[in-house]
Amino acid sequence: MAADLVRLRLSNQHLARASDGNPEDVVAWFGAVQAQDYLGALWGIGQRLARATEAVVEAAEARRAIVRTWPMRGTLHFVAAADARWITQLLAPRILARHSARWRRDFGIDARLVARADDILTRELSGGKRLARERLYAALETRRIRTAGSRGLHLLLCLAMRGRLCLAGRIGKQHSFALLDEWIPDARSLDREAALATLATRYFSSHGPATSRDFAWWAGITTADANVAIDGAQRQLLSESFEGERHWFGASPRPRIARTAPPRVRLLPGYDEYTVGYADRAPLLEKGSRLAARGMGLLSPVVVIDGLVVGTWKRSLDRQGVTIDTQLARELARDERDALQTAVAGYGRFLGLEGRWHG
Numbered sequence: 527m528a529a530d531l532v533r534l535r536l537s538n539q540h541l542a543r544a545s546d547g548n549p550e551d552v553v554a555w556f557g558a559v560q561a562q563d564y565l566g567a568l569w570g571i572g573q574r575l576a577r578a579t580e581a582v583v584e585a586a587e588a589r590r591a592i593v594r595t596w597p598m599r600g601t602l603h604f605v606a607a608a609d610a611r612w613i614t615q616l617l618a619p620r621i622l623a624r625h626s627a628r629w630r631r632d633f634g635i636d637a638r639l640v641a642r643a644d645d646i647l648t649r650e651l652s653g654g655k656r657l658a659r660e661r662l663y664a665a666l667e668t669r670r671i672r673t674a675g676s677r678g679l680h681l682l683l684c685l686a687m688r689g690r691l692c693l694a695g696r697i698g699k700q701h702s703f704a705l706l707d708e709w710i711p712d713a714r715s716l717d718r719e720a721a722l723a724t725l726a727t728r729y730f731s732s733h734g735p736a737t738s739r740d741f742a743w744w745a746g747i748t749t750a751d752a753n754v755a756i757d758g759a760q761r762q763l764l765s766e767s768f769e770g771e772r773h774w775f776g777a778s779p780r781p782r783i784a785r786t787a788p789p790r791v792r793l794l795p796g797y798d799e800y801t802v803g804y805a806d807r808a809p810l811l812e813k814g815s816r817l818a819a820r821g822m823g824l825l826s827p828v829v830v831i832d833g834l835v836v837g838t839w840k841r842s843l844d845r846q847g848v849t850i851d852t853q854l855a856r857e858l859a860r861d862e863r864d865a866l867q868t869a870v871a872g873y874g875r876f877l878g879l880e881g882r883w884h885g
Contacts, residue, residue, distance in 0.1 A: 531735050531768045534775065538578070538732055539800050540574035541830075549575065549586035554606035556727030557680050558613060560802050561594050562602040564701070566795030566827070571604065572876050573792065577878055588695045590710055595692040596683055598744040599624065602693075610706065611713035612687060616721040617746055626634055632756035632758035633677045635684065642691055643671055643681050656694040656702040656709070713865055721760030722751060730756075730763050732805045735774025741774075743805035791865040792830040793839055793850065793873055801825055801835070810835045816879065829854065831862055841873075847880030849874065854885070 536542040545552055551573050555841065561567035565580075572574050572578040588590045598604055598617040607615055629635040632797055643666060650665045651657060660748050661680065663673040673681070684693045694704035706713070716724060729741050742752040756763065756774060765774045794800055801810060801824045810824060812834045829837040829852055837854035850870045858866065867883055874881020 528769060528786065531773070531809055534735055535800070536833045537731070538734055542575040542638065544788060544824055545574055546576050546590070548592040549578070549583045550606050551726070553592045553604050554609065555728070556732045557609070557800055558598060558603040558605045559799055560797045561604045563796050564594075564799065567594075567604055570795045570798045571875070573590045573872070579878060581878075585696075593692050593694075593706075593708070593710055596621075600687070602681070603778060605829060606760075607710040608712065608714055610692065612716040612721050613725070614687065614689050615715060616718065616725065621685050621744060625674060629680060629684065633675075633680050635680060639671065640684055640688075644671070644672070644685055644688075647685065647691065647703075651691075651705045651710070653685035654704070654708050656697070656704040658697055658700040658702050660700075662703060692836070702725070705746065711804055719754075719758055722747075726752075726755035726759040726774075727762040729803075730759070730774040731776030731778070733799065735766065735773035736762075736769055736775070736804060737773055737806070740804040740806065744803050789859075789862045789865040790832050791862065791869040793869050794828050794830055796827050797825055798828075799829070801828060812836065812856075823885070829866065831858075831865070842877070847882060848877055849882045849884050851884045861867055 529859070533542070540552065540555070543553075549571050552571050559567060559571060564648075567662050568580050568583045572580060572583045576653060587594065588606075590605050590607055593607050594602055594604050595610060595614065596618065597605055597610065597614040599622070600621045604782060620878070636828070645664055646669050647662055650662065659678070659682065663678045666673050669706050671681075680690060685808070689706055692706045692709055694702045694709050696702065721738050721777040726741065727747060730736060731745060733740070733744070738749070738752045738756060741755070742749050762775050762776050765772050768775070768826045792879050801807060807824050811817055815835075823838070824835055826838050827840060828835045836856060839850050842849045842851070850873065852866075863885075870881040873880070
């Protein structure tokens with residue numbers, strides 16, 4: 527049963543077979559894609575697409591098809607432009623309420639200061655402008671709002687979670703900010719009931735089979751809200767018991783995934799949706815694995831074979847290309863090594879470089 531769960535997740539996560547769509551299709555399918563590691567998130571989206579490159583994925587942000595902001599769990603995510611407003615309106619208020627006391631205590635950030643910062647930055651960015659963080663900090667400092675010691679970053683985060691700001695692509699190597707309403711004016715709003723149901727449909731279709739506890743963790747919502755969301759999405763979902771626990775998944779026909787297919791090897795970035803999207807990550811480990819299901823290990827860049835994490839990887843760039851160094855928990859069979867070489871070459875193509883594996 528555990529093997530069936532992993533096979534279905536691989537398919538629903540577009541890791542068994544890449545999608546023929548575009549970056550915004552992948553992001554919308556997931557609902558949100560964690561993206562505090564910007565380059566890793568580009569790869570996480572790109573490897574779920576046929577023939578994607580890093581430039582293709584980044585271009586989707588530049589043309590405002592996807593947007594990077596803080597809609598949920600207080601963490602940066604990519605969301606489809608059309609979804610940015612309703613997801614932020616649904617999920618961010620709980621995070622704002624949770625952190626408000628700490629922001630007041632540690633940074634002196636209260637409602638009055640947020641309103642002042644909002645007024646200053648709105649005037650700076652109005653007219654479709656986008657500015658790097660340092661330019662925004664300078665505008666705040668000019669008006670005697672201190673930004674040192676992470677205070678400025680928390681102010682920007684607070685305004686983004688209020689639906690005022692979003693990231694707007696890179697200017698050179700610097701990430702820029704814009705007003706959300708100007709950057710993606712066509713982003714829609716949904717009432718709370720419809721938003722919860724839509725979010726549940728997106729999550730279980732892309733991440734399923736998964737439990738209501740997995741969904742509540744991923745969305746950063748209460749168990750009660752998770753149950754309301756599932757109830758609202760009943761027509762789009764099916765459920766089945768895995769290891770004695772009820773799991774939900776999309777109602778579309780189950781994919782047929784051959785059990786004797788050649789090994790499927792993926793180099794997943796840190797915080798990939800395949801690893802970060804579940805409260806319980808134990809199903810990602812082989813029986814008897816020396817890797818730990820808890821802690822940060824599975825949220826690092828990981829090597830995945832047929833849905834199971836078998837080690838970690840890191841990259842190094844030089845004039846000749848990109849070299850992948852791996853730390854593996856077990857010896858690989860010959861066909862697994864061949865498949866890993868293929869995965870490394872695929873990552874190189876994504877970057878427009880030669881890919882080399884240093885095992």
